[in-house]
Amino acid sequence: MEIHAYEKFWLGAALLLIVGFIATVSYGAIGAGVEMIDDDGGTVDPQNLDQHPKFSDPGVYKSGPNEYDVYVIAKQFLFQPGTSEPIRVPANSTVTFHVTSADVIHGFEVVGTNANTMAIPGQISTFTVEVDGPQEYGLLCNEYCGSAHHAMEGTMKVVPEDEFNASATAGGA
Amino acid sequence: MATFVDRYAEEASVIKANLVVSFVALGIGAFFGLVQALHRTNYFRFIDSVDYYTVLTGHGVLLALVFTIFFLLGLFTWAVVQSLERPMPDIRLTWAWFGLTTTGATFVAIAILAGFMPSIDMSADVLYTFYAPLQAHPLFYVGLAMFIVGTWLAGADWFLAYRNWRGDNPDERIPLQTFMVLTTMLMWYLSTLGVAVSTVFFLIPWSFGIVETVNPLLTRTLFWFFGHPVVYFWLMPAYLMWYTVLPKLAGGRLFSDPLARVVFVLFLLLSTPVGIHHQYLDPGIAEGFKFIAMTNTMFLLLPSLLTAFTVVASVEHGARQRGGEGYLKWLGALPWRDPAFTGMALAGAMFAAGGFSGMINAGMNINYLIHNTLWVPGHFHLTVGTAVALTMMAGSYWLVPQLTGKRLYSRPIGLLQVVLWFVGMVLMSNAMHRAGLVGIPRRTAEPQYQSFDFTAVIGTVGELRAQIAIGGTLLFLSVVLFLFNILLSAFEEPIANPVDDRLPAPLSGASGSPLVLDDLRLWTGIAVVLVILAYTLPLAGIVGDAGFFGNVPGVPVWVSANAEAIVETLTEVIA
Amino acid sequence: MSLEPETENTIREDVPDRPRGYVVGSAPDSIEREIGHDDFDPVGTLVLIFGYFLILVVMWVFMYFVEFLGRGMTVIG
Ligand SMILES: [Cu+2]
Numbered sequence: 010m011e012i013h014a015y016e017k018f019w020l021g022a023a024l025l026l027i028v029g030f031i032a033t034v035s036y037g038a039i040g041a042g043v044e045m046i047d048d049d050g051g052t053v054d055p056q057n058l059d060q061h062p063k064f065s066d067p068g069v070y071k072s073g074p075n076e077y078d079v080y081v082i083a084k085q086f087l088f089q090p091g092t093s094e095p096i097r098v099p100a101n102s103t104v105t106f107h108v109t110s111a112d113v114i115h116g117f118e119v120v121g122t123n124a125n126t127m128a129i130p131g132q133i134s135t136f137t138v139e140v141d142g143p144q145e146y147g148l149l150c151n152e153y154c155g156s157a158h159h160a161m162e163g164t165m166k167v168v169p170e171d172e173f174n175a176s177a178t179a180g181g182a
Numbered sequence: 183m184a185t186f187v188d189r190y191a192e193e194a195s196v197i198k199a200n201l202v203v204s205f206v207a208l209g210i211g212a213f214f215g216l217v218q219a220l221h222r223t224n225y226f227r228f229i230d231s232v233d234y235y236t237v238l239t240g241h242g243v244l245l246a247l248v249f250t251i252f253f254l255l256g257l258f259t260w261a262v263v264q265s266l267e268r269p270m271p272d273i274r275l276t277w278a279w280f281g282l283t284t285t286g287a288t289f290v291a292i293a294i295l296a297g298f299m300p301s302i303d304m305s306a307d308v309l310y311t312f313y314a315p316l317q318a319h320p321l322f323y324v325g326l327a328m329f330i331v332g333t334w335l336a337g338a339d340w341f342l343a344y345r346n347w348r349g350d351n352p353d354e355r356i357p358l359q360t361f362m363v364l365t366t367m368l369m370w371y372l373s374t375l376g377v378a379v380s381t382v383f384f385l386i387p388w389s390f391g392i393v394e395t396v397n398p399l400l401t402r403t404l405f406w407f408f409g410h411p412v413v414y415f416w417l418m419p420a421y422l423m424w425y426t427v428l429p430k431l432a433g434g435r436l437f438s439d440p441l442a443r444v445v446f447v448l449f450l451l452l453s454t455p456v457g458i459h460h461q462y463l464d465p466g467i468a469e470g471f472k473f474i475a476m477t478n479t480m481f482l483l484l485p486s487l488l489t490a491f492t493v494v495a496s497v498e499h500g501a502r503q504r505g506g507e508g509y510l511k512w513l514g515a516l517p518w519r520d521p522a523f524t525g526m527a528l529a530g531a532m533f534a535a536g537g538f539s540g541m542i543n544a545g546m547n548i549n550y551l552i553h554n555t556l557w558v559p560g561h562f563h564l565t566v567g568t569a570v571a572l573t574m575m576a577g578s579y580w581l582v583p584q585l586t587g588k589r590l591y592s593r594p595i596g597l598l599q600v601v602l603w604f605v606g607m608v609l610m611s612n613a614m615h616r617a618g619l620v621g622i623p624r625r626t627a628e629p630q631y632q633s634f635d636f637t638a639v640i641g642t643v644g645e646l647r648a649q650i651a652i653g654g655t656l657l658f659l660s661v662v663l664f665l666f667n668i669l670l671s672a673f674e675e676p677i678a679n680p681v682d683d684r685l686p687a688p689l690s691g692a693s694g695s696p697l698v699l700d701d702l703r704l705w706t707g708i709a710v711v712l713v714i715l716a717y718t719l720p721l722a723g724i725v726g727d728a729g730f731f732g733n734v735p736g737v738p739v740w741v742s743a744n745a746e747a748i749v750e751t752l753t754e755v756i757a
Numbered sequence: 758m759s760l761e762p763e764t765e766n767t768i769r770e771d772v773p774d775r776p777r778g779y780v781v782g783s784a785p786d787s788i789e790r791e792i793g794h795d796d797f798d799p800v801g802t803l804v805l806i807f808g809y810f811l812i813l814v815v816m817w818v819f820m821y822f823v824e825f826l827g828r829g830m831t832v833i834g
Contacts, residue, residue: 010440010694010695010696011690011694012438012441013437013438013495013798013799015491015495015798015799015800015802015803016437016438016441016488016491016492016495016799018803019487019488019491019803019806020488022807022810023483023484023487023488024484026483026487026810026813026814027480027481027483027484029814029817030480030483030541030544030545030817031476031477031480033545033817033821034476034545034546034547034548037547037548037821037825037826038469038473038546038547041826041831042833043547043550043826043831043832043833044469044547044832044833044834045462045463045469045472045546045547045832046462046463046464046465046832047465047467047468047469047472048465048466048467048468048723050465050466052466052727052728054733055733055734056733056734056735085737105834112315112737113313113315113316113398113737114313114315114316114398114402116553116554116623118554118555118621118623119830120621120634120636121620121621121636121637121828121829122621122828122829122830122831123550123551123825123828123829123830123831123832124550124830124832125463125550125553125554126463126465127461127463127464127465129398129399129402129464129465129466130315130398130734131397131398131399131727131728131732131733131734132399132464132465132466132727133465134463134464134465135465136832136834137832137833137834138830138831138832138833139830139831139833140830141829145634146634147621147631147633147634147635149621149623149631150623151553151554151555151623151624151625152313152554152625153235153238153309153316153625153626154316155316155737155739156232156235156307156739157232158235158625158626158627159231159234159626159627159628160628162631162632162633162634163633164633164634430782430784430785431782431784432784433784433785433787433788437799490806490809491799491802491806494799494802494805494806495799495802498799498801498802499792499797499799500784501801502792502797503788503789503790503791503792504784504787504788504789505789505790506801508801509800509801509804510801510804510805512801513801516784517783517784517787519779520779520781520782520783520784521781522781522782523784534809538812538813538816538817541813541817542817542820545821547825548820548821548825550825550831550832551820551824551825551828579781580781580782583781589780590781593779593781596781619824679780680780681780681781681782682780682781682782682783682785682786683782684785686785689793689794689797690794
């Protein structure tokens with residue numbers, strides 16, 4: 010089968026492109042350390058979240074020096090916490106989110122950032138991010154979840170460390 | 183000289199029937215698209231935001247499944263008949279699958295449209311992806327299953343035609359168009375297994391209340407097992423026209439028949455073991471499986487990149503034969519007055535742009551940037567929404583006259599129509615991509631949220647909304663012009679040569695290519711192995727987590743989800 | 758009742774009878790020269806596709822390293 014020389018050249022260039030894309034993504038995973046949401050979060054019984062040690066009282070838990078766990082339940086049509094009260098985490102800390110759903114499939118997106126995951130009933134999405142200085146972020150559900158899907162939103166407040174500690178001792182966290 | 187309808191009158195009737203269903207769906211779906219474009223940008227609202235999701239489900243299903251696939255059914259029947267140069271084996275079988283697909287599609291449409299009528303307790307506001315545990319009315323899943331079985335029968339019909347031809351022509355190469363149809367259908371059989379298992383074993387019993395719960399990650403994974411290859415099921419009719427019709431419309435010949443075969447074989451092999459790239463941000467699937475899906479996806483770029491070269495070279499051949507010179511000046515020698523040519527050429531150009539955003543979508547970790555944002559519909563309005571839809575509309579200007587024996591009502595309106603689509607899509611899609619990077623989500627009725635604002639880096643969010651609204655309006659106008667032009671063509675007088683339907687031989691023919699390319703059994707076998715490799719372990723893990731039937735009860739989108747009420751509503755609707 | 762006026766295409770001998778006006782798909786009528794397999798090098802295609810290649814590379818690098826890795830709160834675990 011004869012292939013025109015120009016097309017052979019393009020075939021080579023196309024393969025180069027493909028390998029280049031895979032190499033870039035591999036660099037992102039190994040060099041830049043970007044990890045995917047995966048099966049590390051484990052499973053949970055979505056009908057008995059109230060019996061789960063953490064999802065029974067979702068919110069922010071301190072897990073180490075400057076490390077925090079945030080348990081979030083997504084359900085029609087709110088994030089708990091996030092919607093009625095903001096998720097509050099201290100600035101310059103490492104935050105691990107554990108997101109699950111109590112009913113249907115939702116999305117969990119910290120607007121304008123790379124923190125973005127699906128929330129699937131029965132599964133826990135676990136991911137860790139580094140939080141910088143104080144800032145307020147929006148939260149939204151980015152997967153259609155029912156008739157009021159567009160109202161499913163919230164906020165996340167990154168507050169200065171001393172302010173966070175003050176509210177924590179006052180019984181917040 | 184006579185055209186297709188004069189030689190195969192009965193086949194022409196079935197094909198026309200398929201196109202009628204396709205175009206009716208196009209009209210309704212496009213109207214829904216206009217409603218969405220104006221509603222979610224807050225320019226003009228006459229529905230409730232709750233009903234937005236009924237509109238969105240209708241838009242997705244009617245355009246992505248009904249418009250495209252009925253066009254495919256018509257086009258593939260035409261391609262098989264005209265390339266094998268013989269009628270269908272038994273026209274009753276052909277009508278039978280048309281009847282089954284149409285009934286299925288009608289059921290699905292009824293289930294969706296009933297969502298507008300509060301008096302009927304029926305809804306399917308679950309969007310095109312119907313992720314469980316959101317639960318639609320059973321009629322939706324039943325219709326879907328019937329529709330898919332109908333497409334299987336259509337494939338069987340074409341295989342039967344091929345087998346009869348093979349009996350009479352034992353030593354010939356499979357004609358190129360038939361080769362394309364058969365490889366596409368093999369890919370379709372393999373990939374629709376996912377959605378068929380999902381609907382028949384899990385969703386239908388569950389929607390009737392026979393099974394209580396689902397495993398949402400399982401049904402979602404089975405959906406994407408089908409949901410990515412379906413993209414190629416939309417695209418292959420466009421490729422068939424780009425390879426076998428566009429060169430002729432340009433005044434040239436196909437650059438290489440063997441490479442076209444290689445491309446279709448690659449699609450058969452690689453279309454299915456990639457679906458997990460729609461689930462990069464899903465829990466419950468290990469990163470390694472996501473990486474495998476990405477590698478396969480990236481290699482799936484190869485057939486499209488090869489197509490870009492072969493098709494552009496074929497078009498250039500036309501331009502050169504028409505006197506074109508220079509490195510780029512030859513572009514001016516192309517028949518830009520011909521709406522069939524111009525529409526397909528513009529569709530191809532947009533596919534190049536859509537190819538780029540698809541490369542971003544294919545990248546594993548970069549998916550955090552754009553997942554479920556408006557970027558994604560921005561992308562697929564370039565691919566299925568233009569590369570496919572515009573090619574189908576443009577192709578109709580050339581195909582429909584062959585089926586009716588009547589000339590096209592108006593060439594200038596056709597030309598205006600395809601250019602309008604291009605302009606509208608440039609505006610809308612560009613704005614959607616940019617809005618996605620700002621973090622604006624897809625699939626939502628409201629342009630803004632209460633507790634925060636979106637901030638665009640370049641330009642303003644308001645400007646993006648304006649572009650989406652204007653673009654959407656132009657696209658709707660374009661569909662109106664298309665349907666108007668096709669409809670008025672039906673009132674022309676039949677003539678002997680309503681269109682130039684000759685298809686010249688390729689520059690480089692099939693005879694020089696290895697025979698193994700035509701070994702469909704071999705390629706199907708490899709495709710099955712690749713799917714088993716890509717899916718066995720992830721599926722085993724998902725089933726291991728929560729079993730086949732899971733532990734999540736349904737959340738119906740309609741009110742009374744019990745068997746009695748369902749039967750009552752059904753009898754009401756039928757009566 | 759077509760809107761298309763008569764066109765003055767040069768009528769070729771080997772082309773079948775045409776109705777008045779423009780016929781969709783009639784580009785082959787205005788072929789000036791037949792170019793065979795061995796006389797055709799798609800150099801214009803090479804130019805176009807090489808341009809496309811460059812755009813892809815530049816856009817990919819921009820999207821990955823500026824838009825994606827340049828954003829906050831990247832998932833690292
Ligand atoms: Cu939600």
